Amino acid sequence: MEHALITRKEGQTLALASFLAMFAYFGLVITLKGPLGSGKTTFVKGFAKGLNITERVISPTFNILKCYFYEPLSLYHIDAYRLEDEFIELGLEEYIEGDGVTLIEWPDYIKELIPTNHLSVEIEVLTPLSRQFTFKAYGEQANCLITKLQGYKNV
Numbered sequence: 001m002e003h004a005l006i007t008r009k010e011g012q013t014l015a016l017a018s019f020l021a022m023f024a025y026f027g028l029v030i031t032l033k034g035p036l037g038s039g040k041t042t043f044v045k046g047f048a049k050g051l052n053i054t055e056r057v058i059s060p061t062f063n064i065l066k067c068y069f070y071e072p073l074s075l076y077h078i079d080a081y082r083l084e085d086e087f088i089e090l091g092l093e094e095y096i097e098g099d100g101v102t103l104i105e106w107p108d109y110i111k112e113l114i115p116t117n118h119l120s121v122e123i124e125v126l127t128p129l130s131r132q133f134t135f136k137a138y139g140e141q142a143n144c145l146i147t148k149l150q151g152y153k154n155v
């Protein structure tokens with residue numbers, strides 16, 4: 001299943017991600033693809049808010065992984081940009097298959113670690129302030145998220 005939505009300002013992206021987080025479950029993996037500055041980290045920020053994570057979410061580019069240990073769901077934020085094609089043994093798979101939700105920027109650099117079941121998000125920059133989000137579900141559980149997104153309206 002697949003669904004596309006357009007946001008017209010940063011706040012709408014935060015709200016969209018925050019909405020999606022309400023339906024998050026253990027082991028959920030979300031990949032975020034899109035050019036530099038398209039809104040991947042912004043999406044993670046909104047998602048964290050939806051999980052009631054009050055800590056400020058910062059871009060993990062320089063440390064690749066940031067963990068937010070929260071109840072009931074922890075958030076693992078991976079930014080694989082600096083890994084490029086060079087595969088480094090970091091033990092990221094322990095987080096990806098762990099007890100929380102994992103959001104991954106630049107997933108193509110760690111393709112071999114992405115589980116079959118996941119939600120893929122592709123971001124396209126339409127104008128300086130608008131972005132198109134294309135959500136694609138891989139697996140039954142991720143399909144349920146698409147169903148929820150189909151009922152979503154920007155505010």
Ligand SMILES: Nc1ncnc2c1ncn2[C@@H]1O[C@H](COP(=O)(O)OP(=O)(O)OP(=O)(O)O)[C@@H](O)[C@H]1O
Pocket residue numbers: 007008009010011012013034035036037038039040041042043059105128129130131
């Ligand atoms: N509709 C929108 N949704 C999200 N961000 C937007 C939107 N309109 C403008 N922006 C701006 O685009 C930028 C997105 O930056 P962000 O750090 O989220 O990108 P990124 O995809 O994580 O980049 P990088 O690849 O460098 O990690 C922010 O400055 C944000 O304010």
Ligand SMILES: [Mg+2]
Pocket residue numbers: 040041042059079105
């Ligand atoms: Mg980023």
